[in-house]
Amino acid sequence: MMKPNEIVNDLKNMIPEAKCELIYNKDYELLIATVLSAQSTDKGVNKVTEKLFNNYNLEGISKANLNELEDILRPLGTFRRKAVYLKEIATLLLENHNGIVPNDRKYLESLPGVGHKTCNVVLSNLYDENCMAVDTHVTRVSKRLGLALENDDVVTIEQKLVKKFAGYSLKDLHHRLVLFGRYICVAKNPKCSSCLFQEICKYNNKKLH
Ligand code: SF4
Structure with missing residues (x-):
């Protein structure tokens, strides 16, 4: 199991900019x-x-x-x-x-x-409240990385992420997990060859969804 800082750093390397892709001005x-x-x-x-x-x-x-x-x-x-x-x-x-x-x-x-x-x-x-929104991308990625179990619901996943990444910016982590799930660890045919989590990934190693 990777340490939180290793996961955060690898995510930063793959997704340098932690941002919300919804456009808003107010x-x-x-x-x-x-x-x-x-x-x-x-x-x-x-x-x-x-x-x-x-x-x-x-x-x-x-x-x-x-x-x-x-x-x-x-x-x-x-x-x-x-x-x-x-x-x-x-x-x-x-x-x-x-x-x-x-x-x-x-x-x-x-x-x-x-x-x-x-x-x-x-x-x-x-x-800037330090809270973690768990959407479909965060759910999928968390399960593939072993941060959550296959049958965990969103409330449990949120609790696990908040606990594991205590002391880190959950806002940035949320944005990076979403973007990672949207562009690399996509639901079908994820781009595993360009992913830094191949060794720990359940999907990559066991072909689990
Ligand atoms: S190895 Fe593939 S399935 Fe696993 S986290 Fe990376 S992109 Fe996702």
């Missing part, structure tokens, strides 16, 4: 983009949010006709539900926090469409 734009990213790719979300944020500010979203929002969100999965979420989130944020996304996990997780993972993404990126 705090509420990150929150909205993250809500939209459920069951959708960041690339798809960025195309949609470019149009959305060019046409609507937060107040505009809160007052928008649902059909108009649905038209913009249509390329994304579950776009009708997401349109409802966006209107409600915009309305609540304006009413409760003058349109500012607060550093308040309980409040954020009470918003429609905002779950634990979304909250971790938002709080780590906006407020």
Whole structure:
């Protein structure tokens, strides 16, 4: 088993820039983009949010006709539900926090469409809170690297990563695990020949998925 610093260093070598690939300029734009990213790719979300944020500010979203929002969100999965979420989130944020996304996990997780993972993404990126969002890429990579067991759920994986990488930037680790999973350790036909984890990898050594 590799030590945490070895894993962090190898990840840094393969993924030099730890960054969020969702495009945003305002705090509420990150929150909205993250809500939209459920069951959708960041690339798809960025195309949609470019149009959305060019046409609507937060107040505009809160007052928008649902059909108009649905038209913009249509390329994304579950776009009708997401349109409802966006209107409600915009309305609540304006009413409760003058349109500012607060550093308040309980409040954020009470918003429609905002779950634990979304909250971790938002709080780590906006407020540098040291928390780990576990998405599909983090899950797959963690299992392949033996950082989690095959049948671990996302809550268990999060707990294991937080414990193992205590003292490291979980925000940077999250971004690098996501990018590593998105571009190298992809679900099908991962690019193992250019990976520094070949010796410890369960998938590479045992052909486990
Ligand atoms: S060796 Fe292949 S499957 Fe294993 S972590 Fe690297 S890219 Fe992923």
